[in-house]
Amino acid sequence: MKRFVVGEDRDQQVLLPPSLEDYVGEDNPVRVVDAFVDELDLRELGFASVDPRATGRPAYHPSVLLKIYIYGYLNRIQSSRRLEREAGRNIELMWLTGHLAPDFKTIANFRKDNGQAIQSVCSQFVSLCRELGLFAKAVAAIDGSKFKAVNARERNHTRGKLKRRIDQVEKSILRYLQSLDAADAQDGDVAEGKASNLREKVALMKAKLRELKSREAEVIAHPDKQISQTDPDARAMSTSMKASGMVGYNIQAAVDAQHHLIVAHEVTNAPHDRAFLSPMAAKAKAAMDAQEIEVLADRGYFSGQQIKACEELGAVPLVPKPNTSGSRAAGRFDKSQFTYEEEQDVYRCPADEELIHRFTTEEKGLGLGAYWSSACPDCKIRSSCTTSKYRRIKRWEHEGVVDDMLARLDNRPDAMTIRRQTVEHVFGTLKSWMGPCHFLTKGIKNVATEMSLSVLAYNIKRLITIFGAKPLIAAIRA
Numbered sequence: 001m002k003r004f005v006v007g008e009d010r011d012q013q014v015l016l017p018p019s020l021e022d023y024v025g026e027d028n029p030v031r032v033v034d035a036f037v038d039e040l041d042l043r044e045l046g047f048a049s050v051d052p053r054a055t056g057r058p059a060y061h062p063s064v065l066l067k068i069y070i071y072g073y074l075n076r077i078q079s080s081r082r083l084e085r086e087a088g089r090n091i092e093l094m095w096l097t098g099h100l101a102p103d104f105k106t107i108a109n110f111r112k113d114n115g116q117a118i119q120s121v122c123s124q125f126v127s128l129c130r131e132l133g134l135f136a137k138a139v140a141a142i143d144g145s146k147f148k149a150v151n152a153r154e155r156n157h158t159r160g161k162l163k164r165r166i167d168q169v170e171k172s173i174l175r176y177l178q179s180l181d182a183a184d185a186q187d188g189d190v191a192e193g194k195a196s197n198l199r200e201k202v203a204l205m206k207a208k209l210r211e212l213k214s215r216e217a218e219v220i221a222h223p224d225k226q227i228s229q230t231d232p233d234a235r236a237m238s239t240s241m242k243a244s245g246m247v248g249y250n251i252q253a254a255v256d257a258q259h260h261l262i263v264a265h266e267v268t269n270a271p272h273d274r275a276f277l278s279p280m281a282a283k284a285k286a287a288m289d290a291q292e293i294e295v296l297a298d299r300g301y302f303s304g305q306q307i308k309a310c311e312e313l314g315a316v317p318l319v320p321k322p323n324t325s326g327s328r329a330a331g332r333f334d335k336s337q338f339t340y341e342e343e344q345d346v347y348r349c350p351a352d353e354e355l356i357h358r359f360t361t362e363e364k365g366l367g368l369g370a371y372w373s374s375a376c377p378d379c380k381i382r383s384s385c386t387t388s389k390y391r392r393i394k395r396w397e398h399e400g401v402v403d404d405m406l407a408r409l410d411n412r413p414d415a416m417t418i419r420r421q422t423v424e425h426v427f428g429t430l431k432s433w434m435g436p437c438h439f440l441t442k443g444i445k446n447v448a449t450e451m452s453l454s455v456l457a458y459n460i461k462r463l464i465t466i467f468g469a470k471p472l473i474a475a476i477r478a
């Protein structure tokens with residue numbers, strides 16, 4: 001062992017530091033958790049069992065269990081069983097809890113029974129960030145990401161998946177029946193054995209078919225037209241990876257562009273982001289306590305109604321328009337090549353003709369104006385424009401709001417880079433902390449609690465990086 005660093009002899013008598021306090025450095029993040037929880041009014045936040053029961057075995061104070069959970073999520077120990085083990089051997093946790101080691105059931109029940117209060121603690125930390133003046137810029141990036149639920153893909157059923165499976169089983173039954181006919185036509189023990197084997201297979205397949213058809217009826221009757229057997233609230237969702245999907249939740253987050261703190265989040269089981277621009281902008285605005293905020297989001301959030309709703313609540317959205325034009329895909333002029341002239345309420349086309357407003361109709365609750373030009377039938381470039389006699393353009397009655405936003409976006413070429421740099425790494429970090437299975441609990445209520453703990457841990461880590469543990473503790477206690 002020469003020329004290697006050598007440890008001490010295990011039998012060597014040593015004098016360990018006399019108190020737990022000596023093991024935890026002044027700038028240890030565990031001290032931030034301790035200071036933050038000690039400053040909370042747990043009764044006001046809605047925690048159960050803040051007051052001790054008059055009789056029975058004394059319970060753990062909620063602050064002890066809350067500290068254990070926050071410490072756990074800060075250190076990627078989310079499971080109650082692992083936290084029970086850590087509480088008995090981890091010196092930082094011993095320091096934090098005063099050497100208390102609740103059993104895993106007590107730890108798990110605390111998270112299950114205090115979901116709403118734990119979510120309020122997460123909001124309370126955002127309020128602390130606001131009081132520290134970290135949201136002065138009032139710019140937030142909004143994004144959504146899919147997180148895996150405790151539900152295997154095989155235990156999620158949609159009509160499409162069931163139809164494919166029913167087809168496969170029906171084809172198998174047909175194949176077995178044909179083989180059975182062939183076996184019945186032969187004599188001898190071997191043929192008889194084969195036929196009996198095939199009859200068993202047909203019976204099994206018919207039972208499977210009955211089960212699939214009964215599940216199909218359940219799926220049809222379900223409001224969301226799908227069933228998840230392990231976590232009933234989880235939904236099948238497509239991901240950005242080609243031809244891949246997962247059963248999980250769509251987590252929405254608004255992240256402050258200056259310090260990259262998560263100011264608001266929401267756990268949803270909606271497969272798309274389209275309906276969440278204004279709700280997330282409203283949450284971010286309230287959390288940042290700003291008169292007006294700028295919100296940056298990707299194409300998935302583009303919705304005229306959502307953009308209008310954002311502006312009405314005092315948020316200025318910047319969302320690029322998706323390229324979904326069928327005309328462009330077919331090599332013809334798309335709508336962006338037609339210029340709207342507001343004063344005359346006409347569109348000007350690539351052939352410099354005016355498309356006049358003809359009438360307004362209502363489609364899916366939206367007032368849409370129809371425009372076309374009488375010059376279309378004789379137009380020399382009509383084949384590059386339309387396959388019909390006239391090229392018709394539709395305009396939403398509030399399209400001006402969208403046009404103004406797109407003009408603003410043209411003047412902010414860095415907006416989408418800022419959005420990407422602000423919010424995308426946050427989801428990557430959260431997922432890597434949560435491990436391959438993302439959530440450990442079932443049901444949207446419990447998943448929302450888990451997510452709040454992850455967000456709180458993320459924000460605490462960010463704030464420690466920004467301030468340092470000691471100044472942060474001083475700011476919490478101020």
Ligand code: SF4
Pocket residue numbers: 349350351352353373375376377379380381382385386390391
């Ligand atoms: S077809 Fe009609 S709308 Fe299209 S370029 Fe010609 S005149 Fe304009």
